[in-house]
Amino acid sequence: MTSTASAPRKRSVLVEIGLVVAIILVILPVAWMVLLAFLPNVAIVSTKWIFPFWLGNFAQVFEGGVFGIQILNSVGIVVGTVVLCLVIGSISGYSLAKLNPPRWLAIPALALAGIIPLIPPATLVPGLYVTLNSIGLLGTVWGLILVNTVFNLPFATLLMSSYFSGIPEELREAALMDGASEPKVFASVMLPLVRPGLAATGVFVGIMAWNEFLMGLTMTSGGPTAPVTVGIAGFLQQYSVTWGQLSAAGTVAAIPMIVLAIFANRHIVAGLTAGSVKG
Amino acid sequence: MTTTLATPRRRRKRSLFAAIGLLPFLVFSLALAAYPLSQVVRMAFSEIDLGATGFSYSWSGLDNLVRVLSDASAWQAIGNTVFFVVMTVVGSLLMGLIAALLVNRAVILLPLARNVMIWPAVIAPVVVSLMWLLIFSPTVGGINKVALSFGLPAQEWLNSGPGAMFVVIIVDIWHWTPVVFLFLYTALQSINEEVLEAGRMDGANEVGLLRHIVLPLLVPAIAAVGVVRIVMGIKVFDEMYLLTSGGPNGATTLVSQRIQLWFFQDLRFGDASAFSLAVVLMTAIVLAAFLFARRQLGKRA
Numbered sequence: 001m002t003s004t005a006s007a008p009r010k011r012s013v014l015v016e017i018g019l020v021v022a023i024i025l026v027i028l029p030v031a032w033m034v035l036l037a038f039l040p041n042v043a044i045v046s047t048k049w050i051f052p053f054w055l056g057n058f059a060q061v062f063e064g065g066v067f068g069i070q071i072l073n074s075v076g077i078v079v080g081t082v083v084l085c086l087v088i089g090s091i092s093g094y095s096l097a098k099l100n101p102p103r104w105l106a107i108p109a110l111a112l113a114g115i116i117p118l119i120p121p122a123t124l125v126p127g128l129y130v131t132l133n134s135i136g137l138l139g140t141v142w143g144l145i146l147v148n149t150v151f152n153l154p155f156a157t158l159l160m161s162s163y164f165s166g167i168p169e170e171l172r173e174a175a176l177m178d179g180a181s182e183p184k185v186f187a188s189v190m191l192p193l194v195r196p197g198l199a200a201t202g203v204f205v206g207i208m209a210w211n212e213f214l215m216g217l218t219m220t221s222g223g224p225t226a227p228v229t230v231g232i233a234g235f236l237q238q239y240s241v242t243w244g245q246l247s248a249a250g251t252v253a254a255i256p257m258i259v260l261a262i263f264a265n266r267h268i269v270a271g272l273t274a275g276s277v278k279g
Numbered sequence: 280m281t282t283t284l285a286t287p288r289r290r291r292k293r294s295l296f297a298a299i300g301l302l303p304f305l306v307f308s309l310a311l312a313a314y315p316l317s318q319v320v321r322m323a324f325s326e327i328d329l330g331a332t333g334f335s336y337s338w339s340g341l342d343n344l345v346r347v348l349s350d351a352s353a354w355q356a357i358g359n360t361v362f363f364v365v366m367t368v369v370g371s372l373l374m375g376l377i378a379a380l381l382v383n384r385a386v387i388l389l390p391l392a393r394n395v396m397i398w399p400a401v402i403a404p405v406v407v408s409l410m411w412l413l414i415f416s417p418t419v420g421g422i423n424k425v426a427l428s429f430g431l432p433a434q435e436w437l438n439s440g441p442g443a444m445f446v447v448i449i450v451d452i453w454h455w456t457p458v459v460f461l462f463l464y465t466a467l468q469s470i471n472e473e474v475l476e477a478g479r480m481d482g483a484n485e486v487g488l489l490r491h492i493v494l495p496l497l498v499p500a501i502a503a504v505g506v507v508r509i510v511m512g513i514k515v516f517d518e519m520y521l522l523t524s525g526g527p528n529g530a531t532t533l534v535s536q537r538i539q540l541w542f543f544q545d546l547r548f549g550d551a552s553a554f555s556l557a558v559v560l561m562t563a564i565v566l567a568a569f570l571f572a573r574r575q576l577g578k579r580a
Binding site: 011012015016018019020022023025026027029030032033036044045047049087088089091092094095096099100101102105106108109112113116117118119120121122123124125126127128129130131146147149150153154157176182183186207210211212213214217218229230232233236243246247250253254257258260261262265268269272273 | 289292293294296297298299300301302303304305307308309310311312313314315316317318319322334377378381382384385386387388391392393394395396397398399400401402403404405406409410411413414418419421424427428453457458461462465510513514516517520521534535536538539542543548551552555556558559562563566
C-alpha cells in the first residue's frame with residue numbers, strides 16, 4: 001500500500017491533537033470578542049460566568065448614525081482602492097510583463113514598486129499630510145482612496161504582472177495576427193485570462209483597505225469623516241462607551257473579513273504569499 | 280522568434296502602448312510616494328511655522344536631526360522597536376514553522392486547519408488590538424475572569440512596562456504567524472517525499488529527518504519570510520494603539536507612533552520629519568545588512 005505513488009499519509013494522533021490546540025489558539029480570541037458583543041455590560045464586568053444573550057450593543061453602536069457613516073466611508077475607500085488598483089495594476093502589470101516598455105520607464109517603475117513597500121507608512125505621514133492638504137483632499141474619502149492606492153499599487157502591479165507572464169506569448173500573437181489592436185488584445189483576450197489574478201489582487205487589496213488605520217487616523221479629523229477602524233478606536237476614548245459596545249463594533253469590522261477568509265481562502269492565500277514576497 | 284510580427288511599425292505601436300500603460304503607475308507613485316517623501320526631506324531640514332495660510336518653511340540645516348537624535352524618547356522608541364522586531368520575528372518564525380509542520384502532516388483536520396490558520400492575518404490590526412485588550416485588560420479581561428474563578432491572583436501586565444511589551448509581542452506573533460505559516464507550508468509541500476522516504480530507509484527517525492533534511496531545505500523560505508517579517512515589524516503602528524497606546528510611560532512606543540505623536544500631538548513637524556528620515560535610513564541599513572549576511576551565508580553553504 002505504501003509503495004503506490006499516492007500513498008495515503010499516515011495519520012498521527014499527536015499531529016491532530018497539536019492542530020486542535022493551534023485552531024483553538026486562533027479562534028479563541030475572536031470568539032471571546034464576538035461573545036462579549038452579545039452580552040450586556042453587567043454580565044461582562046461581573047465576576048460570575050453568566051451569558052444573557054443581548055443585541056443591545058449593536059443597536060447602541062449604530063445609534064446616532066456616525067458608525068454607520070464610517071462603515072460607508074470604509075466601503076467607499078475599499079471600492080475606490082480596489083478599482084484603481086485593478087485598473088492601474090493590470091494595465092501597468094501587462095506593460096511590464098508583455099510589452100517590453102522602454103527602459104527609462106521600466107527601471108524607475110520597478111524601483112518604485114520595490115522601494116514603496118519597504119518604507120514605513122508612518123514616515124510618509126508628514127509628507128502625505130501636506131500633499132493632501134495642498135490638493136484639498138485632506139479629510140475626504142477621495143484622499144484616503146488615493147493614499148490606500150499608492151500603498152497597494154506596487155503589490156497589485158507586480159502580482160498582475162506575474163499572472164500576465166504566465167500566459168503564453170503565442171496567444172497574444174495570434175490575436176494580433178487576426179488584426180486586433182494592442183488595447184483590444186489586452187482588454188478582450190488577455191484580461192479574461194488573468195481572472196484568478198484579478199480576484200486575488202482585488203480580495204487582498206480590499207482587505208488591506210478595509211483594515212487600514214494609520215492613514216485614516218492621520219488624514220481625517222475623525223467622526224463622520226473617518227473610516228470604520230478609526231471609529232472603533234474612537235469608541236475607546238469615549239467614557240460612556242461600554243466594553244460590550246466596543247466588542248460589537250469590533251465584531252462588525254472583523255466578521256466580514258473572516259467570512260471572506262473562509263470562502264475566498266484560495267485568493268487570500270495567493271495574495272498573502274505573493275503580496276508578502278513583493279511587499 | 281516573432282519574425283512575422285516584428286515589423287518596425289508594430290514594434291513602435293507596442294512600445295507606445297507599453298509606455299502609456301506604465302504611466303498611471305509612475306504618476307501615482309511619484310505624486311503620492313516620491314513627492315511626499317521629498318516633502319519629508321524638506322521639512323526635516325526646515326524650521327516650520329503653522330501660520331494662518333498654512334505651513335511656512337525656513338532652512339534650518341541639521342538642527343532638527345540633532346535635536347531629535349539627542350532626545351531620549353527617540354532612542355527609547357528605537358530601542359523598543361529593535362527589541363520588538365527581534366522578538367516578534369523569531370516568535371512568529373517559530374510558531375509558523377510549527378504550524379506548517381503540523382498542517383503538512385495533518386489528515387483529518389487538514390481542510391479546517393488550512394483555512395482557520397490564516398484568519399488572524401485578515402483581521403484589522405486595530406480590531407486585533409481590541410480583541411486582546413478584552414483578554415488582557417486588568418479590569419475586565421478574560422484572563423483575570425478565569426484567574427478569579429480559580430482563586431488565582433489577577434495579572435496586571437498592561438500596567439507595567441515589560442509586561443505591556445510582552446503582551447504586545449504575543450499579540451503581534453498571533454496576528455502574523457499566518458504569513459510565516461503560508462510561506463513555510465508552501466515550501467514544505469515542494470519537498471520531494473522520496474527524499475524523506477530514502478532517509479527513513481537509512482534508519483533516520485522523524486526528529487533526525489527534520490534536523491538534517493527538512494530544515495536545511497527550508498532555509499531559503501525561512502530567510503525570505505524573515506525579511507518580510509522584519510519589514511512588517513518596523514512598520515507596526517495600529518496593534519498597540521488600543522492595547523497600550525504606547526505606554527505605560529512610552530514602554531511600548533515604537534518608531535511609527537513616535538512620529539505620529541510628535542507630528543500631531545506635539546506639533547513638532549520638523550522633528551517628526553527628521554525622525555521619519557532617520558527611520559527610513561535605518562530601515563535601509565538593516566535590510567542591506569540582512570541581505571548581505573544572507574548572501575555571505577549562501578556563498579559559504
